[in-house]
Amino acid sequence: xxxxxxxxxxxxxxxxxxxxxxxxxxxxxxxxxxxxxxxxxxxxxxxxxxxxxxxxxxxxxxxxxxxxxxxxxxxxxxxxxxxxxxxxxxxxxxxxxxxxxxxxxxxxxxxxxxxxxxxxxxxxxxxxxxxxxxxxxxxxxxxxxxxxxxxxxxxxxxxxxxxxxxxxxxxxxxxxxxxxxxxxxxxxxxxxxxxxxxxxxxxxxxxxxxxxxxxxxxxxxxxxxxxxxxxxxxxxxxxxxxxxxxxxxxxxxxxxxxxxxxxxxxxxxxxxxxxxxxxxxxxxxxxxxxxxxxxxxxxxxxxx
Ligand code: CP
Numbered sequence: 531x532x533x534x535x536x537x538x539x540x541x542x543x544x545x546x547x548x549x550x551x552x553x554x555x556x557x558x559x560x561x562x563x564x565x566x567x568x569x570x571x572x573x574x575x576x577x578x579x580x581x582x583x584x585x586x587x588x589x590x591x592x593x594x595x596x597x598x599x600x601x602x603x604x605x606x607x608x609x610x611x612x613x614x615x616x617x618x619x620x621x622x623x624x625x626x627x628x629x630x631x632x633x634x635x636x637x638x639x640x641x642x643x644x645x646x647x648x649x650x651x652x653x654x655x656x657x658x659x660x661x662x663x664x665x666x667x668x669x670x671x672x673x674x675x676x677x678x679x680x681x682x683x684x685x686x687x688x689x690x691x692x693x694x695x696x697x698x699x700x701x702x703x704x705x706x707x708x709x710x711x712x713x714x715x716x717x718x719x720x721x722x723x724x725x726x727x728x729x730x731x732x733x734x735x736x737x738x739x740x741x742x743x744x745x746x747x748x749x750x751x752x753x754x755x756x757x758x759x760x761x762x763x764x765x766x767x768x769x770x771x772x773x774x775x776x777x778x779x780x781x782x783x784x785x786x787x788x789x790x791x792x793x794x795x796x797x798x799x800x801x802x803x804x805x806x807x808x809x810x811x812x813x814x815x816x817x818x819x820x821x822x823x824x825x826x827x828x829x830x831x832x833x834x
Contacts (some may be wrong), residue, residue: 532830533642533649537660537700544574545667545700551825552668552818562824566595572625573599574617575652576608576632577759581794581816582652582661586629589823593833599626615644622646627830633759648830656690656760661794663696664769664826665819666752672818673747673789673811678705681747685712685774686754686799688719690761693793694754695723695812702731704770709735710744714773716766717756741774746783751776753792753799753812777801784809791815 533539540548555562571590573583579601584644587597588830600606608617614632618641621628630638631652638651653659682701684694688711698719701707709728711719718737728735730800738744745751753776761767775798776790792800792812804810827833 531648533638533645534660534826534830535639535642535650535651535730536658537663537696538607539660542703545664548664548731548822548825548829549668549671551828552821553672555821555824557779562593562828564594564762565828566590566593566831569577569593569595569627569831570625571595571597571753571827572621572628573597573601573652574606574621574628574630576603576630576637578602579631579652581819582631582659583629585816585820586650586652586823589820589827592820593827594825595626595827608816614641617641618645618649650826650830652761653692655692656695656701656757657692658696659692659793660696660828662693662819663700664822665795665815666693666697666791667700668761668818668822669791669811669815670750670789673814674787675794677701678707679710680704680749681710681744682745683710683712683741683748683751684719684754685741685751685754685776687717687770688713688754689717690757691754694719694752697752697797698723699727702727702733707733709733710748711735711737712739712741712744712774713737714770716770717773741776742780745780746785748784748788751784751795753790755792755795755797755799768798770811772798774799775801776804778803778807781807781809 635655635657642649
């Protein structure tokens, strides 16, 4: 049985296969509408979510399956003191696959050790978010036509932004990728990712605080929200939350075919005047999320 806890649980070949299946689903939805008849997905969300939970649920429904679960810990027996391990063992009696989000880093891994059904990490604290990364890779493949030879700007909260950590890990396995890490000092990429992923794999990167400095070089600009829920004090959050606000003016020197991405939710970091720019891909990105999660459910349930 296979789980998806970290994006590295999938080989490059497996990721490329998932992307191909997702593209086939987009073009031939009817072919897939009964693939998961009789199957149940459980969504266990111990942290808030709109896209991840609802796209997983829509994905399973569009495959013909059903969905059970909870969207906050307070409505489950965790509120009475039940452990994650016990919760997973029990939910595995009622479902065929579980997507789980938890504020504690490593919680989905702990869950997978005891689970009798596949576990999908739907985000664990400030650590990883592998299905957002699959969404991002499908978006890049569809919008840019390739996953190699890309200059990727990552902007905002690179410290706590789990989507950034998983995306760097995934993209570092493709050829000729250069990262532009754009953040204030306090929100810079953790040292362990620079050391264990970028430097270990000889991936070129630069760090800057200035969003406009390398704008003309970028093929992808991946904006992120400052992760309020991970801050220890409100004062630091208030000081940093509007550090970057992407607007039309800042895009003046950007390439005509730049792809602007954001895992969403957005707060202030992209001005709404950018939404109509043909280079704004973030709402398309949310849509791609459902299709790649359909492909992932099929893979983990071993449905042909
Ligand atoms: N991108 C993302 O994880 O969004 P949600 O928090 O709404 O699931």
